[in-house]
Amino acid sequence: MSGRSLDGLRVLVTAGPTFEDIDPVRFIGNRSSGKMGFAIAAAAAAPGAATVLVAGPVALDTPPGVERVDVRSAAQMQAVVEAALPADVYIGAAAVADFTPARPATAKIKKRAGGDGLVLELVRTADILAGVAAHARRPRLVVGFAAETGDLEANARDKLARKRLDLIAANLVGVAGSGFGADDNTLHVFSADGARVLGPAPKTELAGALLDIVAERLQRPR
Numbered sequence: 001m002s003g004r005s006l007d008g009l010r011v012l013v014t015a016g017p018t019f020e021d022i023d024p025v026r027f028i029g030n031r032s033s034g035k036m037g038f039a040i041a042a043a044a045a046a047p048g049a050a051t052v053l054v055a056g057p058v059a060l061d062t063p064p065g066v067e068r069v070d071v072r073s074a075a076q077m078q079a080v081v082e083a084a085l086p087a088d089v090y091i092g093a094a095a096v097a098d099f100t101p102a103r104p105a106t107a108k109i110k111k112r113a114g115g116d117g118l119v120l121e122l123v124r125t126a127d128i129l130a131g132v133a134a135h136a137r138r139p140r141l142v143v144g145f146a147a148e149t150g151d152l153e154a155n156a157r158d159k160l161a162r163k164r165l166d167l168i169a170a171n172l173v174g175v176a177g178s179g180f181g182a183d184d185n186t187l188h189v190f191s192a193d194g195a196r197v198l199g200p201a202p203k204t205e206l207a208g209a210l211l212d213i214v215a216e217r218l219q220r221p222r
Helices: 035-045 074-084 128-133 152-162 203-218
Strands: 010-015 020-023 026-028 050-055 066-070 089-092 099-101 122-124 141-148 167-172 184-191 194-202
Touching: 010 035, 010 074, 020 099, 026 099, 035 050, 035 066, 035 089, 035 203, 050 074, 074 128, 089 128, 089 203, 128 141, 141 152, 141 203, 152 167, 152 184, 167 203, 184 203, 194 203
Parallel strands: 010 050, 010 089, 050 066, 089 141, 141 167
Antiparallel strands: 020 026, 099 122, 167 184, 184 194
8 A cells, every 4th residue: 555545644754863063063963864764755755645854964865745854953853843733644753862962062172181071961852752742733643763772662662652652663773784774674563552563674665564554543433
């Protein structure tokens, strides 16, 4: 089906990392390539969904038919996502930084003679996914992602319940040939009443399979 039942709906997708600036030349980031989120946006737009892609700093081409908004930080991504609501479906595939420097320097931080190191004070970023799930204009379906290094199902189900999501797609990172930066992956998709495993397969195929599950959920009686 590959998302055909999303035809005519509005789909909002986030993808890639966020970069949290320490000073004008340094930042805190992560290894997300954005490939999974971009594949999801492409798979949603192809059959006719009005698709908005909010992308962190990545070097990927915009999929055909997708409206793309580029951002850098978690705060910027949150603002764009909230402005893009309402939507029928929200898929939070971005690897949003959990912390950001409390006071980014306005000039490059210099090494000091005799200095032993640098201490950074970090503060929590806004929880974009939980915010969308609790929003007054909550989408009909809210889908999260979880990149885990262990206890995959327990951690994913905890996030599913705690953030009040409809679905969560979890994968293990640090596994050769999958996860951040790779073209292939394996997704474990959990809901309150079930679980499915997708892959291993190319991310382009996984995107279509995930959207099939999304379409099935949308067809359930409310």
